Amino acid sequence: MNNTPLSTTASDPKRRNLRAPIVIALAVVALGAPMVLGTYAVHAMVIALIFLLPAHGLNLLVGYTGMLSLAQAAFFGLGAYASALMSIHLGTSFPVNMLAAIALACVIAVPLGIPALRLRDTSFVMCTLGFVIIGQAISKNWISVTRGDMGLNNIDKPTVGLAGYSWTASNPVEAYYLALVLAAFATWVFWLVVRSPAGRNLVAIRENETLAESLGIPTWNYRLAAFVIAAGFGGAGGSLYVHYISVASPLMFQTLYTTTMLIIVLGGGAGSITGVIFGSFLFVALSEGLRIAPELRMIAYGLSLLILVFRFPQGFAPFLMRIWDWAGGVDKKEGSA
Amino acid sequence: MYFLLEQILNGVSSGAVYAIVAVGMTMIFGVMRAINFAHGEYYMIGTFGGWYATSALGLPYPAAILFGVAVTIVIAYVIGKFVMQRMIGAPVEASVVATLGVSLVLQNTAILIFGGSYKFFSAGYIEPVFFGDVGIAQQRLLIILVCILVFLGLELMVGFTRMGKTIRAVSQNIEACEVVGIDVKKVVMTTFILGTALAGFSGILTAPVNVSVYGGMGEIITFKTLPIIVMGGLGNVRGTLAAAMILGIAESLVAGHFGLQYRDSVGFITLILMLLWRPHGLFSSRARF
Amino acid sequence: MTSGKVSVLDIKGLTKTYGAVTAVDNVDLHIDHGEILGLIGPNGSGKSTFFDCSTGLATPDSGSVSLEGSDITNWSLNRIAREGRMLRSFQKTVVFKKLDVEENLVIAGQMFTFPSVLSTFSVGKRSRMRIEGLRKHARELIELTGLGPVAHMAAGNLSGGQQKLIQFASMLMPDPRLIMLDEPMAGINPKLVERVIDTIRYANREMGVSFLIIEHNIDVVTSLCSRAIVLDQGRKLCEGTPAEVIANKQVREAYLGG
Numbered sequence: 001m002n003n004t005p006l007s008t009t010a011s012d013p014k015r016r017n018l019r020a021p022i023v024i025a026l027a028v029v030a031l032g033a034p035m036v037l038g039t040y041a042v043h044a045m046v047i048a049l050i051f052l053l054p055a056h057g058l059n060l061l062v063g064y065t066g067m068l069s070l071a072q073a074a075f076f077g078l079g080a081y082a083s084a085l086m087s088i089h090l091g092t093s094f095p096v097n098m099l100a101a102i103a104l105a106c107v108i109a110v111p112l113g114i115p116a117l118r119l120r121d122t123s124f125v126m127c128t129l130g131f132v133i134i135g136q137a138i139s140k141n142w143i144s145v146t147r148g149d150m151g152l153n154n155i156d157k158p159t160v161g162l163a164g165y166s167w168t169a170s171n172p173v174e175a176y177y178l179a180l181v182l183a184a185f186a187t188w189v190f191w192l193v194v195r196s197p198a199g200r201n202l203v204a205i206r207e208n209e210t211l212a213e214s215l216g217i218p219t220w221n222y223r224l225a226a227f228v229i230a231a232g233f234g235g236a237g238g239s240l241y242v243h244y245i246s247v248a249s250p251l252m253f254q255t256l257y258t259t260t261m262l263i264i265v266l267g268g269g270a271g272s273i274t275g276v277i278f279g280s281f282l283f284v285a286l287s288e289g290l291r292i293a294p295e296l297r298m299i300a301y302g303l304s305l306l307i308l309v310f311r312f313p314q315g316f317a318p319f320l321m322r323i324w325d326w327a328g329g330v331d332k333k334e335g336s337a
Numbered sequence: 338m339y340f341l342l343e344q345i346l347n348g349v350s351s352g353a354v355y356a357i358v359a360v361g362m363t364m365i366f367g368v369m370r371a372i373n374f375a376h377g378e379y380y381m382i383g384t385f386g387g388w389y390a391t392s393a394l395g396l397p398y399p400a401a402i403l404f405g406v407a408v409t410i411v412i413a414y415v416i417g418k419f420v421m422q423r424m425i426g427a428p429v430e431a432s433v434v435a436t437l438g439v440s441l442v443l444q445n446t447a448i449l450i451f452g453g454s455y456k457f458f459s460a461g462y463i464e465p466v467f468f469g470d471v472g473i474a475q476q477r478l479l480i481i482l483v484c485i486l487v488f489l490g491l492e493l494m495v496g497f498t499r500m501g502k503t504i505r506a507v508s509q510n511i512e513a514c515e516v517v518g519i520d521v522k523k524v525v526m527t528t529f530i531l532g533t534a535l536a537g538f539s540g541i542l543t544a545p546v547n548v549s550v551y552g553g554m555g556e557i558i559t560f561k562t563l564p565i566i567v568m569g570g571l572g573n574v575r576g577t578l579a580a581a582m583i584l585g586i587a588e589s590l591v592a593g594h595f596g597l598q599y600r601d602s603v604g605f606i607t608l609i610l611m612l613l614w615r616p617h618g619l620f621s622s623r624a625r626f
Numbered sequence: 627m628t629s630g631k632v633s634v635l636d637i638k639g640l641t642k643t644y645g646a647v648t649a650v651d652n653v654d655l656h657i658d659h660g661e662i663l664g665l666i667g668p669n670g671s672g673k674s675t676f677f678d679c680s681t682g683l684a685t686p687d688s689g690s691v692s693l694e695g696s697d698i699t700n701w702s703l704n705r706i707a708r709e710g711r712m713l714r715s716f717q718k719t720v721v722f723k724k725l726d727v728e729e730n731l732v733i734a735g736q737m738f739t740f741p742s743v744l745s746t747f748s749v750g751k752r753s754r755m756r757i758e759g760l761r762k763h764a765r766e767l768i769e770l771t772g773l774g775p776v777a778h779m780a781a782g783n784l785s786g787g788q789q790k791l792i793q794f795a796s797m798l799m800p801d802p803r804l805i806m807l808d809e810p811m812a813g814i815n816p817k818l819v820e821r822v823i824d825t826i827r828y829a830n831r832e833m834g835v836s837f838l839i840i841e842h843n844i845d846v847v848t849s850l851c852s853r854a855i856v857l858d859q860g861r862k863l864c865e866g867t868p869a870e871v872i873a874n875k876q877v878r879e880a881y882l883g884g
Contacts, residue, residue, distance in 0.1 A: 068430050115613050121429055122372055126567045127612055130605035133560060137602035197736050197757060198746040204733045207722040210683075214716070215796065216708030216737035225743065255556060259437050266434055295453075298445040305438030309431050310423060 018327040030180060034173040042172040044288035049179035050241045052280040055264040056190040057233030063270030064194055065226045066206030070258050071112070071128035074135040075105040075231040077252040079238030081139060084152040084248040094158040098239040105235025106228050113227040117220070136253030151249030158243040175244050182240060186233065191273060193229060202226055260284060263301065267308050269317020278316055339470045344593045345586055350477035352585020353484035357539040359562040359569070359577050360491065361532025367508030367572030368528045371424050371432030375440035376536055377559030381552065383409045383537025384458070385447055388550045391460040398460040402541050409537025410530055412443070417529045422522050426511070440559070448552035461545020476545045483542060487535065488578055504528055508572050557601065564608035632695050633658055634804050634836045635680070635712070640689035642679050649675040651860040652689070657804065662830055662837040664851035664868065668881055672860040673840045674717065677808055681714045682706045694803070708737050713797040714806040719789045723782025727773055727792055730781050731764035732757065734796035767795040771825055787818035794822065798829055805829070806838045811846055819846070826850060844872065856880070
């Protein structure tokens with residue numbers, strides 16, 4: 001392995017570059033899927049697209065900064081309740097609610113992150129899990145606001161208005177296109193963050209925090225920034241979710257939501273954007289799409305978590321990279337490190 | 338006054354339950370540095386075993402205890418072989434994900450086999466005994482007694498038996514143990530089975546008091562034991578006992594004064610407040626056992 | 627900056643205890659502009675603790691550290707590096723293992739090019755220009771340290787000596803005023819020792835960087851340093867030119883008797 005370049009750039013001139021066709025084909029599939037698929041499958045795709053938002057946030061923490069946070073589900077729930085309450089009491093429209101949910105999640109993340117980020121490893125994981133448990137307790141017990149276990153029902157379907165014209169995503173197919181646009185936008189924003197110099201600093205923190213410190217990087221500020229940005233992605237996802245399924249309840253703080261986000265990121269490949277997109281379709285859309293007993297689905301989920309840990313510790317990202325290299329005509333002399 | 342005393346006594350008995358479950362979890366953490374998110378599931382399995390033994394097989398309660406613990410051990414052996422032994426030296430993320438996976442599988446398999454509805458556990462010794470005006474169920478006294486015996490037993494085991502000493506050695510320095518030729522895999526397996534058997538045992542002991550038996554019951558126990566083991570100083574047995582008692586009593590007082598619905602969040606709120614005050618736990622994790 | 631003779635680094639009465647052990651006991655030290663100062667002493671003499679306390683990695687119990695006249699005693703490691711342009715290496719070589727050499731150097735330069743944490747989140751034209759500038763600078767330093775052929779390899783796949791050079795080149799990225807090296811020659815190929823010495827000299831002469839070097843290899847100290855300080859059991863034993871220090875009887879006793 002010593003002195004082997006990570007990837008050779010020499011491409012085979014005889015083979016055509018297949019990257020552009022692959023991207024175009026995927027775009028066509030993404031745009032055309034609802035026309036072919038049945039309502040239930042489209043619904044599964046919508047859920048996958050929505051979960052991509054908090055998953056991006058989790059990826060920023062786990063994959064780029066190297067912190068395992070379970071708090072994404074708390075911010076997801078927070079965003080959902082904030083949007084639901086605004087919609088019910090103020091009658092504000094979906095875009096306003098979503099922006100408010102993002103802002104609120106970011107603001108709340110600061111006082112939660114400051115104490116939590118002093119902790120390391122197991123204590124940090126436990127503290128972030130605590131935020132979810134406390135979120136659930138609040139949603140269950142602050143009955144005058146949240147209506148407790150009954151939850152908040154009949155939340156407006158997402159409506160987007162522009163210059164007097166307004167459009168409501170009232171069925172799964174319409175919701176699919178809305179979610180697709182928002183997920184694509186969120187992915188673009190995420191890409192900008194990780195490609196920025198700050199993203200490079202986050203990777204430096206993940207790789208070696210003390211070294212990063214010694215090179216002048218204020219690691220504390222960056223870890224807090226990552227926690228806050230991740231919370232924003234979580235809040236955005238919660239807002240879209242609640243407007244789509246039109247119910248907010250304490251069930252949103254269940255372990256299942258945390259597990260789902262984890263499986264998307266770790267299964268797709270922490271630290272890889274395409275891996276996470278792939279993960280969200282593979283694990284959420286497919287499992288939602290399988291119309292089996294919920295218990296069987298959970299068992300399948302559990303088994304796939306185990307298979308991931310033992311067989312694919314890097315998730316599917318390396319596999320995708322290989323396809324991408326192959327498509328670009330890049331021949332790898334040896335496997336990468 | 339009697340009300341308060343009764344609450345504290347009830348708190349001690351729930352603390353005893355938490356302590357028996359948490360001590361296993363903390364010992365498992367000690368030897369393999371892995372958080373076991375599935376730990377509560379063994380409590381659930383033990384309870385289901387006991388329930389099945391009394392209601393379907395018609396066994397008396399003491400036999401049901403043995404049956405439930407045996408079932409837990411068999412399942413723990415399989416999980417230990419295929420999952421836990423492979424987690425030795427794995428990063429924190431891996432252990433979180435793998436044990437969450439185990440938890441999903443065990444919980445939903447139980448629901449698949451026995452159905453999702455609540456079952457009624459009718460065995461045990463639930464008649465109250467009175468000390469003056471303060472009443473407490475016999476079963477609760479039994480739990481407290483068992484807790485004392487379990488902790489005495491663990492202290493003796495760690496202090497005087499070869500296996501106990503090895504467990505302590507592995508929790509203190511796993512690399513050194515590998516170097517001197519201790520079979521770490523075997524130690525992990527033994528600790529895991531001991532820890533989960535205690536969880537299962539605790540489940541059957543508590544069943545007569547809790548009465549209801551259902552597939553999701555382990556998750557709540559996991560979420561109560563997690564803050565306890567962190568507060569107790571991960572891997573620290575005595576610290577875990579103290580933290581479990583503190584949580585049991587605090588829960589009982591909160592339930593009595595603010596309402597039952599707040600009880601389940603006491604653990605994590607206490608944990609977060611404590612971490613703010615002392616980021617390394619209430620009890621040092623360096624002073625294991 | 628100042629016309630009077632202000633040292634680059636001036637440390638007074640630095641003390642650090644761990645429990646009952648006094649690791650560093652009331653040590654004074656100053657480094658003049660353009661100087662290469664050697665810090666030697668037997669194992670456990672407190673050199674590394676002294677390093678950690680003066681660079682913000684550990685907090686001293688008492689004493690003061692001032693950089694070009696301003697007090698930096700309680701500054702954090704990252705602030706000392708960023709605002710003081712005083713950088714340090716680690717005894718056990720550390721690089722960003724999964725990143726390539728060029729990326730390692732770009733990271734090292736970022737906080738000195740961008741004015742704030744917030745500005746590093748920008749992906750605008752100005753930000754891209756800054757990064758382009760950093761890449762150019764990184765390539766120059768890669769050539770200077772002879773890492774050109776491996777510039778795009780993952781740092782973790784390179785030899786120990788090459789990693790030391792990466793670490794050294796990283797510290798040159800921000801145009802530092804002072805570099806503190808913790809055993810730069812330990813465990814590296816003798817062929818690379820010469821290259822490291824040359825690079826230190828070059829940085830000292832052409833870039834005006836002052837150095838504090840912990841080193842066991844007495845030949846290296848003699849050839850590089852104009853002055854050396856010996857620590858023993860947390861105290862300053864003696865100070866002088868390398869030749870004087872080697873000739874000192876107490877120093878011989880400390881090394882042989884320790």
